[in-house]
Amino acid sequence: MFQEGKIKSYHEDRGFGFIQIExxxxxxxxxxKDFPNKNVPPKIGENLKFIIVEDAxxxxxxxxxxxxxxxxxxxxxxxxxxRNIEGKVSSRDKKKSSWLNSKIITVLGLIIIxxxxxxxxxxxxxxxxxxxxxxxxxxxxxxxxxxxxxAVHGELPELGLSEKGKKNLENVQENVEQALPVSxxxxxxxxxxxxxxxxxxxxxxxxxxxxxxxxNTKMDGDGDGIPCESQFR
Numbered sequence: 159m160f161q162e163g164k165i166k167s168y169h170e171d172r173g174f175g176f177i178q179i180e181x182x183x184x185x186x187x188x189x190x191k192d193f194p195n196k197n198v199p200p201k202i203g204e205n206l207k208f209i210i211v212e213d214a215x216x217x218x219x220x221x222x223x224x225x226x227x228x229x230x231x232x233x234x235x236x237x238x239x240x241r242n243i244e245g246k247v248s249s250r251d252k253k254k255s256s257w258l259n260s261k262i263i264t265v266l267g268l269i270i271i272x273x274x275x276x277x278x279x280x281x282x283x284x285x286x287x288x289x290x291x292x293x294x295x296x297x298x299x300x301x302x303x304x305x306x307x308x309a310v311h312g313e314l315p316e317l318g319l320s321e322k323g324k325k326n327l328e329n330v331q332e333n334v335e336q337a338l339p340v341s342x343x344x345x346x347x348x349x350x351x352x353x354x355x356x357x358x359x360x361x362x363x364x365x366x367x368x369x370x371x372x373x374n375t376k377m378d379g380d381g382d383g384i385p386c387e388s389q390f391r
Contacts, residue, residue, distance in 0.1 A: 159209065160207050160208065160209055160221075160223075161179060161207070161208060161209070161210065162179075162180075162205065162206065162207050162208075162225070163177040163178055163179040163180065163186065163205075163206055163208070163219075164177065164178050164203055164204065164205055164206070165177055165178075165200050165201065165202050165203060165204045165206065166178040166185055166202065167185075167202065168199075168200045168201075168202060170199060173189060173190040173191070174187065174188065174189045174190065175187075175188055175200060176188070177206060177208070177219055186208075186210060186217060186218065186219050187216065187217070187218045187219070188206075188208070188218060188219040188222065189218065192218070192219065192220050192221075192222055193222055193224075194222060194223070194224060195224060195227060198224075198227065201226075204224065204225075204226050205224075205225040205226050206219070206222055206223065206224060206225060207222070207223040207225055208220060208221060208222045208223065209221050348363075348364050348367040348368070350368070350371060350372035350373075353368065353372075354374055354375050354376050354377070355376055355377065356377045356385065356386035356388075356389045357389075359377070359385075359386060359389070361390070362385070362386065362390040365377050365385035365386045365389075365390065366385055368385070369383075369385045
């Protein structure tokens with residue numbers, strides 16, 4: 159038959175204590191090994207439910223039920239369940255956040271690469287434009303010098319050039335031709351179609367287009383930028 163009482167004393171270092179039973183003059187012995195929920199130490203004043211048994215000629219409490227923990231145990235279990243659910247949700251949120259961060263980093267990397275590519279292309283276009291402008295300014299300046307000399311000295315007589323002068327003039331003309339881009343009309347008129355040799359060219363302009371724009375041509379043996387010299391000059 160179960161009885162009820164309160165813990166009167168407990169010696170934690172020795173693992174036993176005594177229970178005060180109402181209307182009983184003697185306190186009842188109990189040992190921690192007979193106590194449920196050993197992870198929560200017994201507390202003085204805690205209400206218990208138990209049966210009295212005889213052990214080695216002495217009476218003690220057995221089948222102890224901790225009445226004050228009946229309400230707290232489900233609450234503790236609910237708290238534990240809530241913490242487990244919260245941990246799972248937190249782990250899922252962390253994975254989702256990590257995936258989202260990796261996507262953002264990838265997109266930002268692509269944007270940076272695209273921006274750098276556009277910047278490099280613009281710089282190259284500016285360089286080509288400046289180069290063309292300088293060449294045009296040089297030609298205009300030369301024309302102005304000639305015009306000023308004619309204004310001062312009148313029409314200048316035609317003077318023959320020495321062999322060295324002719325050679326220098328040819329080199330200047332070649333450099334100008336190489337610096338200037340092939341005109342759009344030439345680009346539209348000619349196209350790379352696999353021809354490689356001078357014998358397959360119909361004009362100097364066509365040969366010049368091929369060595370500048372087409373691969374594997376064999377029309378500039380000395381590498382001076384002038385194709386098919388023996389054929390067109």
